[in-house]
Amino acid sequence: MTPRIERLVTSGQFTLDGGTWDVENNVWLVGDDHEVVVIDAAHDVDAIMEAVGDRRLTAIVCTHAHNDHINAAPELARRTGAVVWLHHDDLPLWKQTHPDHDPGARLLDGQVIEAAGADLRVLHTPGHAPGAVCLYDPGLGVVFTGDTLFQGGPGATGRSYSHFPTIIESIRDRLLTLPPETKVLTGHGDATTIGAEAPHLQEWIARGH
Template sequence: MSHETSVRRAVTSGTFSLDGETFDVDHTDNADNTANTDNTVWLIGDDKEVLIVDAAHDARAIHAAVDGRRVTATVCTHAHDDHIDAAAELSVLTGTPVLLHPDDNELWSFTHHGRKSDGELSDGRALTVAGIELQVFHNPGHTWGSCSLYAPSLETVFTGDTLFRGGPGATGRSCSDRPTIEASVRNRLLTLPGSTVVRTGHGEDTTVEAERPHVPTP
C-alpha cells in the first residue's frame, strides 16, 4: 500500500428520530429530493491512519472500513441520531475520542444518555490526520452545533447536513433555523474556491460553484 492520502466513502443505513417521531432519512426541504435511509461516513487519511467523519448506524461496518489503521478521532458534524448513533460503540472499538461542538450537547444526550462526547469542536480549530489539515467551520442552522471540515490541500469540504447538492439542508425540526443555515452557508462555505468539492452526509457530491445559485441572498 502507498502512503498517499485519500478520502473514502462508507455508506450505512438506518432511520432518524427527533421530536417524538422516527423518519426515513430525508436530507433537504426540497420536494423533488427523494427520502432515503443511507448515510455517508467519510474516512480521511492514508494507509496508516484515518479520521472518521460521522458515526452513522453501524459501528462494526465503519470499523471494518478502517481496515486496521489507527483512528485519530471521530468527528461529528452534528448530533442528529443518524450521524452519532454508532459513535459510542465505535469509540470503544477504536479507542479514540468523539468530537462534537458543545452547542449540540443537548441533542447528543437524547441518543447517548449519561455519556458525553470526549472533546469539543470549535470554529477555527485545526485537526490533522496523515499530514492533512482540516479546518473546523461552525455552521449553525441545521442544528445549533453543526460544523463543516475544510481540507484545503484536498480542495474538499465535508459539510454533514449543512449543504447538499441542491442547497442548504433541512430546518423543519427543532434546534434549526432557515435564515441561520442560509447565512452559515453563504458567509462561510460559499466563500471557498468554486472548485471545492462538497462531500455531504447523504447523497451525491457537488461543488461550491454549483451550489451558489441555490442559496438566497439577503
Template sequence: MSARVEHLVTSGTFSLDGQTFDVDNNVWIVGDDQQVVVVDAPHDADAIAAAIGDRRLLAVVCTHAHDDHVREAPRLAARFGAPVLLHPADREVWDLTNAGTATQDLAHGEVITVAGTDLHVLHTPGHTPGSVCLYAPELATVFTGDTLFAGGPGATGRSFSSFPTIVDSLRDVLFELPAETRVHTGHGQDTTIGDESPHLREWVDRGH
C-alpha cells in the same frame, strides 16, 4: 503524500420530534494506510470498523448530533480508543441519543491533522446549533454533514434548527470557499461549492 477519502454508506433510521424515517447516511474516512479520521458514525459500527481495519483511528468527528449521524459514535470510538469530537452547542441534541457518554469539544478554526492533511473546523449552525463542516484545502474538499446538499441547504423544520441561521452559514462561511471545492455530504451525492452558491438567493426567496 496527502490523505485520501474513502466512502461508506450505512442505512438505518432518523428520529426526532416524534417522527422516524428510514435513511441512508454517508460515512467519510479520511487518512492513509496508517491512520484515519471518521466523519460521522451512523447505524453500523461493525461496517465502519471493518473499513478502518487495523489502522489507527485518531477521532470520530461529528458534523452534528442527530441520531442518524452519531448513534454508533461512542461504540466505534471505544473500540479503537479514540475520542468523539462534537461542537458543544450540539450537546443537548447529543444527549437525546447518547446521554452520559463523553465527547471532546470542537471549535471553529480548530485544525485536525490526519496523514499530514489538515481538516479545518467550520462552525456552520442552522441545521443544528452545533453543526460543523470540515474543510481540507489540500484535498479541495469540504465535508458538510447536513448543512449543504446537492440542491440546497439541510432541513430546518424541526427542533433545534433555524433557516435564517443556516442561510448565514452558507453565505458567510461555506460559499467563501473556492468554487471548485468538492462537497461531500451527509446524505446523497456530491456537489461543488460553485454548483450550489449561485442558488442561495432562490433558496431564500422560496423559503427552501
C-alpha cells in the same frame, strides 16, 4: 503519501420530534494506510470498523448530533480508543441519543483536525443544528458539510434546534466564500461543488420563506 477519502454508506433511522425516517448516511474516512479520521459514525459500527481495518483511528468527528450521525460513535470510540469530537452547542441533541455518554472533546471554530497529512479545518455552521460544523481541507480541495449543504440546497430546518435564516447565513458566509472548485461531500447523497451551488442562494432564500 497524499491522504485519501473513502465513503461508506450505512443505513438506519433518523428520529427527532416524535418522528422516525429510514435514511442512508455517508460515513467519510480521511487518511492513509496507517491512520484515519472518521467523520459521522452512523448506524453500523461493524461496517465502520471494517472500513478502518488495521489503521489507527485518530478521531471520530461529528458534524452535528442528530442521532443518525452519532449513533455508532460511543461504541466505535470504545472499540478503538479514539476520541469523539462534537461542538458544545449540540450537547442537548447528543444527550437525546446518548444520555449516559459524553463526547470526549469539544470542536472549536477554526480548529484543525490532523490525520495522515490531511488538515480538516472546523467551520462552525449553525442552522441545521446549533453546533453543526463543516470540515474544510484546502489542500484536498474538499469540504465535508454534514447536513448543512447538499446538492440542491440547504439542509432541513423544519425541526427542533434548527433555524432557516441561520443556515442561510452559515452557507453564505462560511461555505460559498470557499473556492468554487471545492468539492462538497455531504452527509447524505451525492457530492456537489461550491461553484455549482453558489448561484442558487437567492432561490433558496425565496423558497424558504
